[in-house]
Amino acid sequence: MLMHLSGSGNLSRSDICYTSGRFDATNFAMETKADEYDAIVAIGGDGTVNEVITGMMRGGVDLPLAIYTSGTVNDFATINELPNNASDFARMLSNPAYVTADCGKANDDYFLNVVAAGLLTDIAYKANNDVKTLIGPAAYWLSAIKDLPSLNRSFPVKITANGQTYEEDIIMFMISNTKSVGGFRGLMSKADITDGVLDMLVIKKMDPIDVVPLLGSLVIGEHINNDNVIYLQSDDIKIESGEHVVLDIDGEEGSSLPAQISCIKQAIKLIVPSKEEPL
Numbered sequence: 001m002l003m004h005l006s007g008s009g010n011l012s013r014s015d016i017c018y019t020s021g022r023f024d025a026t027n028f029a030m031e032t033k034a035d036e037y038d039a040i041v042a043i044g045g046d047g048t049v050n051e052v053i054t055g056m057m058r059g060g061v062d063l064p065l066a067i068y069t070s071g072t073v074n075d076f077a078t079i080n081e082l083p084n085n086a087s088d089f090a091r092m093l094s095n096p097a098y099v100t101a102d103c104g105k106a107n108d109d110y111f112l113n114v115v116a117a118g119l120l121t122d123i124a125y126k127a128n129n130d131v132k133t134l135i136g137p138a139a140y141w142l143s144a145i146k147d148l149p150s151l152n153r154s155f156p157v158k159i160t161a162n163g164q165t166y167e168e169d170i171i172m173f174m175i176s177n178t179k180s181v182g183g184f185r186g187l188m189s190k191a192d193i194t195d196g197v198l199d200m201l202v203i204k205k206m207d208p209i210d211v212v213p214l215l216g217s218l219v220i221g222e223h224i225n226n227d228n229v230i231y232l233q234s235d236d237i238k239i240e241s242g243e244h245v246v247l248d249i250d251g252e253e254g255s256s257l258p259a260q261i262s263c264i265k266q267a268i269k270l271i272v273p274s275k276e277e278p279l
């Protein structure tokens, strides 16, 4: 669902667009006339939010965006402390603060949170968040990776970023705009949504004997220094592979490699809760 708001403070007008299929929210957002409204509100799961930012970017719609998400993983809302109940959300709209967020672009698709591919992608995103909360991220990764033969399901990549080239057999990569991916806070420990660069985490194909040390380093947040991990920050990353590899873009299936992934600096003005009390 997507809602258009206008009326500076007292919301004299709100137009609600209900989505009934894929790309409805993209089309609604893209066709929004910025001079008629004060803000767009995206209401729905991660996929809806992605569709709304896609429409805003494609249509050049320069309006503040508020996100009310019921997404299962909901990384973006969590990390940005967005309200998850109606009364707090209404309070945020009546006393807004703003963060000018970067937007990622992967080939022709936009993303607010993450682009990923490989073995652990499904585990990281599509898993039930309650399960993760219950047993903790480390235990969750452990249960996911304990099937050691699956670590052989690697694919070759050539990654070009910051003038460097990395050619590796890998089991997964993630390129994130935010710190938290798949409910795991701190997975992308250096990520900042306003710094103009995307953070990339690559896990190389490894000897099974190296898995436990990697998990250990994940637990204490030292994984970016692990020998089987590549961690980099860049505003322009090229990824190629000799195999057919499909990208997962904000939790939805996207285009395949090769991919040109870029960071569009401070592209979206997000409405966030104000730290100050209203006057």
Ligand SMILES: [Mg+2]
Pocket: 102, 177, 191, 192, 193, 194, 195, 196, 197, 198, 199
């Ligand atoms: Mg960043």
